[in-house]
Amino acid sequence: MTSLLHAQEIGNNSIPVESQKDSVAPAVSPEQITQDLQVTDTIKQDSVKKPQFITDVVDYSAKDYMRLSPKENKIYLYNEAKIVYGDMTIEAGLIVIDNNKNEFFAYGIEDSLGEYIQKPIFTQANRKVEPDSLRFNFDTERALVYNSRTQEADFNVKGMVTKRENDSVYFMKNVRFTTSQDVDNPEYFFYARKIKFVPEKKIVTGLVNMYIADVPTPLGLPFGYFPLTDEETSGFIIPSFGDSQYGYNLQNGGYYFAISDYVDLLALGSYYTNGSYTLEFSSNYANRYKYRGNARVRFEKLFTSERGFPDFAERSSYNIQWSHSQDPKASPNSRFSASVNLGSSEYYAESINQANTGNYLNNELNSSVSYSKTFPGEPQVNLSLAARHSQNTRTNSVNLSLPTLQLSMSRIYPLAPATGSKKGFIENINLQYNLRAENQINTADSLFLTPQMFDDARLGAQHSIPLNTNFKLFKYLSVSTGTSYEETWVSRTFERSYDPVLDDVVIDTIKGFDSYRTYNFNTSLGTTLYGRKTFGKDKKIQAIRHVMRPSVSYNINPGFDRFYDQYIQESEDENGEIIEELVDYSRFDGTLYGAPGRNFSSSLGFSLSNTIEAKVRSKDSTAIEPEKITLLNNFSIGTSYNLAGDSLRLSPISLRGSIPVIKNKLDINFGGNLDIYALDNNNRRIDKLNIENGGSLFRLTAGTVNFGYSFSNKDFEGVEEEETDDMDNETYRNGGRPDDLFGTGMGEDGRLFDEDPFEGDEEENENGWYNYNIPWDVRVAYAMNYTNSARQNTVSAHSLMFNGNIEIAPKWKIGASTGYDLVNSGVTPTQLRFQRDLDSWLMSFSWVPFGPRKSWNFLIRIKASVLSDIKYEKRRDRDRTL
Template sequence: MQTNIPNTLFCLVCTLLFSFALQAQEGQNNSIPVKAKDTVVPAMNTEEINLALQQKDTVVKDSVRPPQLLTDVVSYTASDYMRLSPRENKMYLYNKAKVVYGDMTIEAGLIVIDNAKNEVFAYGITDSTGTYIQTPIFTQAQKTIEPDSIRFNFKSERALVYNSRTQESEFRVKGQVTKRENDSVYFMKNVRFTTSEDIDNPEYYFYARKIKFVPGKKIVSGLVNMYIADVPTPLALPFGYFPMTEEHTSGFVIPSFGDSQFGYNLQNGGYYFAISDYVDLMALGSYYTNGSYNMEFTSNYALRYRFRGNFSFRYEKQFNSQRGFPDFSERSNYNIRWSHNQDAKANPSSRFSASVNLGSSQYYQETINQSNTGNFLNNTLSSSVSYSKTFPGEPGINLSLAARHSQNTRTQSINMSLPTMQLSMSRIYPFAPKVGAKKGLFENINLQYSLRSENQIQTTDSLFFKPEMFRDARFGAQHSIPISTNFKLFKYLSVSTGANYEETWVTKTYQQSFNEVENRVVRDTVNGFEAYRTYNFNASIGTTIYGMKSFGKDKKIQAIRHVMRPSISYGINPGFDQYYDTYERTNPATNQIELVDYSRFEGTLYGAPGRNFSSSIGFSLSNTLEAKVRSNDSTATEPKKITLLNNFSLSTSYNLAGDSLQLSPIALRGSIPIIDKKLDINFGGNLDIYALNNNNRRINKLNIENGGSLFRLTNGSVNFGYSFSSKDFEGGQKDTDEMDNETFRNGGRPDDLFGKSTDPSDNYKEEDPFEKKEKNPNSDWYHYKIPWDLRLAYSLNYSNNARQDQISAHSLMFSGNVELSPKWQIGVSSGYDLVNQGFTFTQLRFARDLNSWIMSFNWVPFSNRKSWNFLIRIKASVLSDIKYEKRRVRDRQL
């Protein structure tokens, strides 16, 4: 027995080496060399091959029919030749060979069909330079695999594939050896999978020795390592699960680690719920070691041709310092956002929409997990939820229900309307002819009816949704019936006249009296229905005057046209003394009893009716200046029309019933077009003819009589906004969807004039700045076209209503982005305040396209929001949680 041990070990080692050699030989990627033409066995066509197959078997067939091995017809083609070998019972297809069996298709340079084993072998071929070409392409059920060689069994439908390459969803998978169990399960050995476009030379990949691959569903692997540029990284997992479905699937959101003044933290970890094809839910949370935390729930929903929207709720609890320390404090912040848009085709007679943004006034200033510059610069939060319904008929009825909210984040005051109902009736022409157009004063008489009813609430942050919030709510309803008509006078004058009747209802009034003991006015609330009625009259007359100056068709400027639209209006408002009462009080200066007038409707929703009689004449003049210029296009047959001055208007009014200061300031408004439909300079101002006294109050004395000029400029403004890009010079158009813009939904601007969002919670929704760029397949570098965009906003305000003679606001804001190369993009958002002599909020942005990765760096170099954020992550959404993020948040103690 001992003498046989060396022989036994020798045989065992040889067996293992032999099996290892067989396995290594099977895994090689060498193709079977095939000669161009066999001179011994000539090429045969399809009919000859079928005839040879029939004559091959000389044994008389059995009356019992053998079982059918193939379930479908096998068709095949080849470019050079198809050769049948009866001795081997094989068929050889050479050069652009193709075999089709059911829904399975194999294309290769060489295909060998083994009829005895019901197998097919597919290989590539070598060209004259020795290059391996026409590698197999295996297609089944719209799935394509491109290996070096294939071995497929028709009976079992199993296959062995060597160096296969396939794409599933955003993944590209390459395996050294693949065993196909069926059309839905593959087992692979020595596999690399990545989202890189170049599977043979990827920027990164995950390597696994064994995996189970279910196309369209998942990849399950054993030990998996991440390689970057073929260099193994410490990132390794004992097993891996990678979903590959193209549909939305539920899954965990990996949090990011960081540190801040609240301690070490895990931010924005949670779970994504793919509830259905129409709605989803993202639940995120963050925790800090000092006890602070925040939660966020975001949901998107859509139903094609019906509606789409999104909802978000954020809540956070902040703890400053540590419990027991004298500087310890805590606060809570929350924010609710809801956007809902109804498709115009869903229901033409009714519409529902919502735009909600409410919460704590200090949320965007104090939130831990928010760096959205477009929102913390905004001082107003507003919301509106409305439903409208149109009832067809004659006359038509329109009904609208709305709930509105307005919140000032500085004063923390909140105004709400819960709800507002508006009912209106279309115009009725009682004297209009049944056939033909309406003519004259009598036939154009028309009337309407409208009702507005609302419940208005004024409160603050501290009382929001508390019982005190509803205590001082004001309810009222206002009915309005306007009657008007219009007609032509002397063919060129347009005259319109009308009267308006209003009736106002309230549910409470306020009785006033004077308390002599406490020396103050006492207001008592009187609950009960009350109403008052008002009416007024108005008339206007206007026309349009055209003026033309021609310079000749041979001139550059061929003609200038001036269009003036003067208008004179008259309005009369009676005084309604019947709604006013009096109370007695002692004048402390004279110690005399005097009567004080007041209205019990003061402080109600629509206020008190006017007591003073007014009769005023208004005047306005609108001017438009246009020019015809010779076109630079030599093929143009007509001159080009340009606008030199657009809607330059002057307006004022004179109070006939006033005893002093009867002329109102003259208002000037207009715009100067600089670039057609791109840049208009808007300007405005007020001119006053009255002088000021030593206390800077208006007096009934002309300014020119007081030693000044004819007019006194009380205020003025100049502003413009300009946005242009390289696409404007290429005829391109930028497509934006404001509803998908996170900054805009939060109440900010849809552009990046005030900077782009660097909110860590939005990283999974961050757009790739290089994604929509059209790449040139023939070049990796720009030659003369560099994509860029630029936005400018200029504003100047002048104040002099009380002799301050100062520029109250003067600033220039700008924002721009430029792609230095197809891989590099830089951007900046900043501005300069010329009044305070300093830069406004400034943000610098850098982005680098790393093919499968994207790297970005956002930096706020100065101000009390000084911070930076660095992020590098995989582009593909399925692996977006694989990232490295480092940031320094602003110091909230500043």
């Protein structure tokens, strides 16, 4: 940190300089001046030698002249004068050295127009002071300056009179301090009668008042304390005042704990006059080149109406977030990471401190805490241990995996040669080993974090050993074949029986270890075909290439009847007679990995992937090679035929692909399912071709089309977009979209826009005009889903969403997020936002004009973080019903 002190010597402290009769100043060297002073002082006034306080050599110079006045025992340095004393350097238009008092005086000088120029510049170590005038004593190292200007941390300080005690303490009188860049004409400032200023540490003031545009306000304090250290400092967070449906309130007040250089803690709370309150604890931690992360816990207790009234309601909700990432270089063979977002299902819908529409529209909360370890060697072993959580906020269901253990061993080629490449069927034989074990819990939101949630926990493990090989057939055909063995362990099974008294199936839980083993066989045959059509190098489209990758596979899955049992179930027919029916079941039904397949299957699969590319003449006239573009990307067709099935043997034909429209910017993705079988009167598939039933050859049972397109002014200026870290986006970390199609959440500092993408460019050209660069960006997303599996013939989802931002003028930014639902004929969640950079202040306005989350928020505050609590906020919260 550097301090800038500006001062002007006024009043009775000014030193008059007598005019000299000589029109030309004598040119004298510093050595000659020193020698003349020693010769002139021939009478010793005191026989006792006094101590010498000047401890270093004083070097001085000037551009116009250096004049010695033996009578006054003073030295006058004029025009670009300079003094170097130890680690101090003084530069000014005029410097007067008084050898009797061991002092110097520094002033500016007037130019031909009467302007005060060459103001003094005082530099010591890394501190720079620029006063109007300066008086400094070599013995005491004290100074007096007037109208001083000091820059420290985010503050610019201007004082009428400043007394420098030493290089670490200043006393100032009639002081203005502000975070505005222009200290002489600030947008606002605080006025104090007296202050104590300790550079890089603090400002302590007496009575202080706030002025806005030179107009005094009633805002004032009997004293003030402003820390200036670069280090984080503990302190109170001033709450904001307001009123809402919960009554008058104090929001987000608390205390910040600067625990160490590696970790901090922020404790915030809000209180409402109807008794509602919120608590929040957040912490950031980091260790450079090792790890970084943050954690946050929020709790809310909300009341509606008053106790005893019929509309009284109360609700408690909470939310826990934790994000941890490890530097890859910290430990190459192990990694720990965490991304946690869990809590009450209704938190994002009802929270009074959460204004992020994207979080509100997200129906899924997901968490993962994982540790992975790699054991190098041959074979390599990978170990992973993770705890996972998923929660549906609509159904209030919670799924947990506490924990999941995965162990895998890399491929082993036992018959491969010691040197050289592997060839043929035998040498390519390889095997692996995989283990997956987990403890899975399915519970409800109301039972989460209670002992009851563990009652129905399912524990199991699955071992897998695949054995494969591959080889070439007829040079162009790639063949792969193999088998897989699986063994499944469970901690409990379920026996079923029929109870005629209860007339229901009774399920008995059998605790204890049990297992079953399965295996299967598979083989596939594939190749790659190329087709090319050349039109000539003088054509715009010079050539087209078609790449096809057909593949045929065959799979056998044996039936495992031995793991199935039967029980007799009784029922009555229309005549009231008892009918006994045998029901097949497996004791492994309901276990973690389910029961093994009972039915034998022998299926033949087919897939075809297509890519169409073209070579076109480059738009760049200097380019030598043509440009390659993709016309159709990975258009795939796939289906399967069950040879062992007795009906409906052919599976629906799946179509998937994408059409690139603008390279790396816009791809239209599409997909669909085609079924050859017809439907009966109950809309169920029957073993009859649809064309035989009076329909077309295929029935389109499902279809989807979607695309997303984003562009900005940088696309037209040839500027590459900067990559951003999506994990910095709170909505994305919570499972939502990384873009702002559902609106932007206002940050803790009140910002609605990122700063970097909106920094305008104003360059002056040769004619003196300005070229204004107007930053803007637009993102459009389209999605359509069609469903016709049971003659619905409906478009289940059809929407168009839009998000745009523009800087209409320097420091003026506006944005909007909206969309239209074509199925329900309504506007999707909409947000309008506005932000104004007022130099020292920031003003933002966010508005949701309609819908269930209709609300607005206005904020104006000082931008500097040291004064961020000085703000005015007004909001209209959305209506809530607990």
